[in-house]
Amino acid sequence: MDTDTDTRIKNRASFYFKEKLKCHLKFKPTGFVNGLFTSDLIDESYYWFADVRFPDRPLRIFLAEIFDIKDYEEPVE
Numbered sequence: 578m579d580t581d582t583d584t585r586i587k588n589r590a591s592f593y594f595k596e597k598l599k600c601h602l603k604f605k606p607t608g609f610v611n612g613l614f615t616s617d618l619i620d621e622s623y624y625w626f627a628d629v630r631f632p633d634r635p636l637r638i639f640l641a642e643i644f645d646i647k648d649y650e651e652p653v654e
Contacts, residue, residue: 589646590614590624599629599649604642611649612636 593600594614602610615635616625626636629649 583640586640586643586646587618590643591617593646594624601647601649602626602638603644603647605644610636610638 594617599613610628612626612628614624615627618624623637623639626638628636
């Protein structure tokens, strides 16, 4: 991952963590998860994350796995 991409992801993750906002994470090469960051960046390598589907089972998500972070949108019924 290049430095500009690292910086962009770190800034977005830090924002969502500090503001306690739900977000939508896209992974490389495919996949996604919705939820909340429960930690800021640890050891410059990973975050703890609470998936909205399984909030009691924290996920460790590595910075290198994240492709993009966007606002979470509630499903329309």
